[in-house]
Amino acid sequence: MVEVESLVKRLVNIYGRKRESLLPVLQGVVEQERTLTEVTLKIVAQELDLSAAQVYGTATFYGFLDTEPRGEFVIRVCKSITCAMKGKNQMIKTMEDTLKLKLGETTKDKKFTLLQTNCLGWCHKAPTMLINDEVYINLDQEKVIEIIQSYSRKGTY
């Protein structure tokens, strides 16, 4: 907890103690922690002198500000029409099999979370996905397996 508290304090020092700093601060926490817990939201509220309800309300509005537990690597597969036409369901199936989880779940070792998202803005290179901030385009089954394997080796655990 001390760690999250000092992270929030550090972020507030960078972005300032204004309501306008709320999103950058929450984004900074997610970048490090991948998720916003109730405790974290309360700390942010305190530091920015807002009510916890205001902070919670804002956080839960945004798809990328996760308030549920997430893995170290959050995979977001684009499900908009072009990616759907070019085989995103197969990509998801491949990842479900490789990671032994279902869409929406996190692996037991807390390494990967598999989600879908709306248009990533790469329709001309579909299908596509995001792993944390990294974009992967022109996917096929082999590529997906390769990418997942390279992340498996990466982790911090």
Added chain:
Amino acid sequence: MAEKTLKRVDLIFSEDNYREIIEKTFAKTDDEIINEMIDSGLKGRGGAGFLTGLKWKFARDAKSTNKHVICNADEGEPGTFKDREILDKVAQKVFTGMAIAARVVGAKKGYIYLRGEYRFLVPKLLKDLKEFHAIMKAVNFDYEIDIFMGSGAYVCGEETALLESMEGRRGEPRNKPPFPVIEGYLGQPTVVNNVETLASAAMVCKIGSQSYKRLGTKSSRGSKLFSVSGDTPIAGVYELELGMSLQEFVDEFGDGDTKAVQVGGASGFCVPRKKFPTTIIGYQSDLEGDNLPTGGSMMIFNSSRSMYNLLRNYLDFFVEESCGQCTPCRVGTQQLIYGIEAVKRGDKNSSYLDYLLKLTETMKMTAKCGLGQSVANSFSSIVTNFKEEMIY
């Protein structure tokens, strides 16, 4: 595929001397710049198609010591990816447009609202910004641009939702009026312009409104970027003159078996093959309602595609991205899904589709922002043009 017939334009992605454009433009008075912008006929490339010069004039005339110029880089409309390409390749051109807008309206601070999905662009943008701030210093103009990140919410591309988001709140659109040019970021006059609009504004200043006007047609001046995707062998970003027919477009970009083109993304219109020759891409085509399909998203579908699946995909998108603030949109989008599913299953007969069409009309009239209002565009154009596919 036919031979290349459409004229390609090379304005947006050309390399330029930005300091030269800024110095040349700053030598003029604010009124001269505004008049040049208005005369060029440049309209907003973010969707609503408002005259850029007029927007700047309103913000200039608003009384306030603090004003802002914001670049809308939220680019969330399905099928659109040209703004990212601009920021990736010629970000300085966008900053130049922002600086010119700032000079005209009297703003000292600028922001780029960048969608979270494009965070990977940040290191490069910061490098470009550093160079740009050096130019600002060299020309002795007090203007600074920061990046503000979005966090995965399509509706934040709506300009007032964008402002709410920057102010640390849920991205729920505000009532208009007051418009952002009068009461924008932190209640102060704010110009919100699309990435492409700002890059085009810089080019109007470079080549002059006379040359710019020569491109396009009377109601749709200039060139425009198109994000082409779907069933096409040559998907990508293309800069074309406004005013072409959809037939010309399909002849060049289709795969020879094009059944329909969705113009303007999920919030745009679906055009069936028989209407290709009579549909003109620009600001005044007979397609256009309140929400003009000017975002430049062109999704091509061939005869192997199900239009029911297409509509279903768009409706899922709207249900997820609705901010939930107003009932017609929050409930309406969900009811439309239940409705088309019931018809498909045979639980409701085909006349139920007319009832759903009426619902979208109601949404168009009563929803608070463009998201809820524009659901009718794709819904009615897909349902009326491909009715059999909705039923069988």
